[in-house]
Amino acid sequence: MLFITNREPQGSILTKKNRSYQFDLSKNAPSNSIYFCERTDEDSYVELGSKQLMSRLKESGSKQLLFYIHGFSNLPEPDIFPRAQKLQKYFDNAEPDLIEVVPIIWPCDDDPGIVKDYWDDQKSADNSAISLARALQFFMDWRNSAPDEDAICLKRINVLAHSMGNRVLRETMRAWNKDYLADGVPLLFRNTFLVAADIVNESLEEGQSGRLICQSSRNVSVYFASDDLALRASKAANLKSRVASRRLGHSGPEDMRKVQTNVYAIDCDDLNTRYDFPKGHSYFLDNGRGQPGKIFKHMLESIKTGRVKVSNEPRRTHILK
Template sequence: MLFITNRFPRQSIRTRIDRKFDFDLNNNAPSNSVFFCERTDSEKYQEVGSIAFLERLKDSSYRQLLIYIHGFSNLPEDVFDAALELQALCDAQKKKEVLVVPIIWPCDNDLGIVQDYWDDQKSADQSAFSFARVLEKFIAWRNSEKYNPQSDPCLKRMNILAHSMGNRVLRETLAVWNKYDLADGVPLIFRNIFLVAADIVNESLHIGERGELICHASRNVVVYFASDDLALRASKASNLKNRVASRRLGHTGPEDMDLTPKNVYAVDCDDVNNIYDYPKGHSYFRSGETKGNAGLVFEHIFSALLSGRVFPEDEFRRTTIIRLP
């Protein structure tokens, strides 16, 4: 599985193609460097370099890419477990349709959710500078006549699934990219962005707020939320301890849909989240009641991947509730 990371390796930070890459799990600082790598087996990784990485994605037999940005308190193998489950579910729905590509940012490896939370939040913010560099590298590669001549352009559809605090990584990445590298706002480069159990304030997507750039970067932005998500309750408790009072996007959906751009959609998952992920009700976007069998939330995500539309039967509809049959 191909992946991108800004976690420090135990080896040098200097890129060397095909070298062994080992995560330094005791170093929670985000690296300014980014590494384009491949997982060849459990806890076995090697660096492939940005050009070879992008060429392999372009040459892949899959029609679409799904970039997966994980949440807090996830170590690399935890991320791969989730990404491999996502990949298996995608393949079961339709072969060679969606290739999952995880982005791994540095979470703390201490025990306990709340004590890790604030360190991970800082790491998420600082990771924005690294991943903005990834977007710059992609744009330069995509616009290169050498790598993408007019006779052979890259036609992959690109999508993002951000989970939990991965939404903060995404929001800050686009904000940093826009501030330091772009002149006229972020380009429309994604077909769908799925914000699942988003650990950012619920006004984030409103026009004029910091997360509005997410809406500019994608054709569709789909928010999946559940009011009884226990992991986000821990998030809220930690923010209150640090004198930040706010409701989370993953608890309520957007604060006011009328204040969001028209390409934002909200999906209430309150009826299924704790059934699919008991007792936390936080990772409800993969399997359903039985691991390996797609849940209704995943099926909703995959339907949007296939069609490029969230509610193809009603172009004006922007909200729905996922219910068990």
């Protein structure tokens, strides 16, 4: 499995193609460098370099790509890679060669204590933006430098951000726009899936930094559940910093009239705790019985068709039951 990370490796921080790469889990500060790697087995990784990884993606038999940005307090093993593998398995079972899943791994902490983890990871999410924006620019430069049309990577690109991974995505888009772009972000993503998003629910509105997510995407699907216990704890933690707004993953967008018309609100209240008991937070994979759940199937349909299925088209809302 190919992956991109800004977690520092053990040993030298300088990129060296084809070296054995091992995460330094004692460090949770984001590296200024970005590493393009492959997982060959559990706890076994090889650094490829940006051009080799991007060439591998272009040459892959998969029609589309899905970049997966994980949530807080997740480590590469046993959290991120097994979950990404499960995603890949479900996509392959649904339609072989449709999707290649590529995890984006940012530094989470493994300190004891959920509150300390939360604050450390929130800072890490913000500080990851600089290096991950560089990764986006690497991709754009690589694609734009193709000598002819046949060399251009034409695969459709999708993003799945879970929990605090939405903060990583938001800040990355802001840094990319500020540091590299002159006229706003390009339309890069076919579908952006914001699941249990740990950002304020006004984030996608005009004038807010999350607006860039909408501008860079054909479709933005917001999956939310009001009884997500992890986000209740997040709101309580943020109240200490006088951030009183509800989370996007709790209520969906605050006002659908204030977001772009490519934003869709998907209510998962009837399924989230059934799929992930008792927290109701990681509900986008299976149905709790090892089978793809309705949230996954809804995302799959959007990837296959390029359109988001909703029951109330004028309001762009849908209830999954």
